[in-house]
Amino acid sequence: MEKMAISDKDTLLVIDVQRDFCAAGALAIPDGDAVVPIVNQLAQHFRHVILTQDWHTxxxxxxxxxxxxxxxxxxxxxxxxxxxxxxxxxxxxxxxxDFHPDLDIPHAELILRKGFRPNIDSYSAFLENDKTTPTGLAGYLRERGFQRIFLVGLAYDYCVRFSAVDAVRAGFSAFVIEDACRAVGLPGSVEATGQEFAELGVKRIQATDIQPCLESNFSSAGLS
Known part of the structure; x- marks a missing residue:
């Protein structure tokens, strides 16, 4: 595919790159640590980055x-x-x-915590698992004028999946950068994710599909 240029209408949504989802963590996702250098590199192509953080009681x-x-x-x-x-x-x-110690995105503009209500889980960055209780992210994105959401992180078949689906349902264009994600891989979960993405129009791309930015793109933000 033709490489995608990133603009000020785009944001990178980094999902749950936390210690417990990486090697030796309480819910270690296979090869989860491998996303960190890819995410760090991708983040340099985006002026606007949001991090999510699982935050359970x-x-x-x-x-x-x-x-x-x-x-x-x-x-x-x-x-x-x-x-x-x-x-x-x-x-x-x-x-x-805590976030993975090697995650290096100092210009991230927002950390959104989810899953902090004791009686309900929250896979999506947009809605709790009841599908009705909002996190406020959709309103934040709309007020700031963002149109395209690029998603990376952990885990592909749960929190990335639910976030991408809810992004589309909220009216945004969603792109999942697959090589910057890893899956839990419960029976049928990856296959179901791909099917849902196809049905709803979530686009699946690779990190190499993102056009590298020129240094001058971010000079005003101190990111060069």
């Missing part, structure tokens, strides 16, 4: 340990629908909730 409803006789990766029926149960992860104020 202790004993969160989505944790398997919060349910008697339940184990990680089982599913339950929550009041808002089906919920996958996870190992305890990204608990507020713990080292596992």
């Amino acid at each position: 202790p004993g969160h409803h989505s944790f398997a340990a919060s349910h008697v006789h339940r184990h990680p990766y089982e599913t339950i029926q929550a009041p808002y629908g089906e919920q996958t149960l996870w190992p305890d992860h990204c608990v507020q104020g713990t080292p596992g909730a």
